[in-house]
Amino acid sequence: xxxxxxxxxxxxxxxxxxxxxxxxxxxxxxxxxxxxxxxxxxxxxxxxxxxxxxxxxxxxxxxxxxxxxxxxxxxxxxxxxxxxxxxxxxxxxxxxxxxxxxxxxxxxxxxx
Amino acid sequence: xxxxxxxxxxxxxxxxxxxxxxxxxxxxxxxxxxxxxxxxxxxxxxxxxxxxxxxxxxxxxxxxxxxxxxxxxxxxxxxxxxxxxxxxxxxxxxxxxxxxxxxxxxxxxxxxxx
Numbered sequence: 001x002x003x004x005x006x007x008x009x010x011x012x013x014x015x016x017x018x019x020x021x022x023x024x025x026x027x028x029x030x031x032x033x034x035x036x037x038x039x040x041x042x043x044x045x046x047x048x049x050x051x052x053x054x055x056x057x058x059x060x061x062x063x064x065x066x067x068x069x070x071x072x073x074x075x076x077x078x079x080x081x082x083x084x085x086x087x088x089x090x091x092x093x094x095x096x097x098x099x100x101x102x103x104x105x106x107x108x109x110x111x112x
Numbered sequence: 113x114x115x116x117x118x119x120x121x122x123x124x125x126x127x128x129x130x131x132x133x134x135x136x137x138x139x140x141x142x143x144x145x146x147x148x149x150x151x152x153x154x155x156x157x158x159x160x161x162x163x164x165x166x167x168x169x170x171x172x173x174x175x176x177x178x179x180x181x182x183x184x185x186x187x188x189x190x191x192x193x194x195x196x197x198x199x200x201x202x203x204x205x206x207x208x209x210x211x212x213x214x215x216x217x218x219x220x221x222x223x224x225x226x
Contacts, residue, residue, distance in 0.1 A: 032211045043217035095211035102155040
């Protein structure tokens with residue numbers, strides 16, 4: 001029979017442009033959120049995190065925005081580079097049991 | 113390199129067999145997590161250990177079990193394997209178990225059941 005796979009949202013950007021990847025989370029009790037980057041054949045790599053008492057946090061070329069009202073996270077990547085091509089996952093941590101719940105991921109492709 | 117080491121990287125085995133996946137957490141990390149990543153389910157939490165004790169269980173099948181040893185390494189045992197168990201199995205670790213402790217993932221063990 002036909003195999004069913006996750007249909008990842010995709011985002012294609014030109015090298016040098018900014019990228020915005022969005023994520024809706026489900027648990028209003030989640031108090032900690034993380035963005036991971038996963039390259040093909042590798043494990044998820046920590047990018048940036050944010051606690052629920054913040055609405056913005058900046059790292060090197062990355063910014064995470066948190067909107068608790070609508071349960072929405074976004075990851076902004078400045079000056080996107082070819083090495084940024086990967087699947088990006090948001091994860092929420094409800095705090096009580098450290099069971100990270102991952103979103104389905106977004107495939108980012110950086111075009112030359 | 114996250115510092116989390118998993119072995120083996122790849123393995124192929126037949127249905128009905130049993131395999132053991134091994135994980136060494138980052139130096140100093142007391143908490144170990146196991147996740148399964150499959151094409152149709154995404155990344156799913158299986159189980160967590162902290163300093164040798166089981167702390168949380170996710171959607172882990174009864175055919176699967178895990179433990180964390182006194183030296184903090186962990187093993188995930190998968191038995192009576194089925195085709196649907198084919199997946200990437202990730203180990204992750206963190207210093208503590210409180211929310212906010214960054215969880216770092218290993219490179220995974222690719223399991224193919226034929």
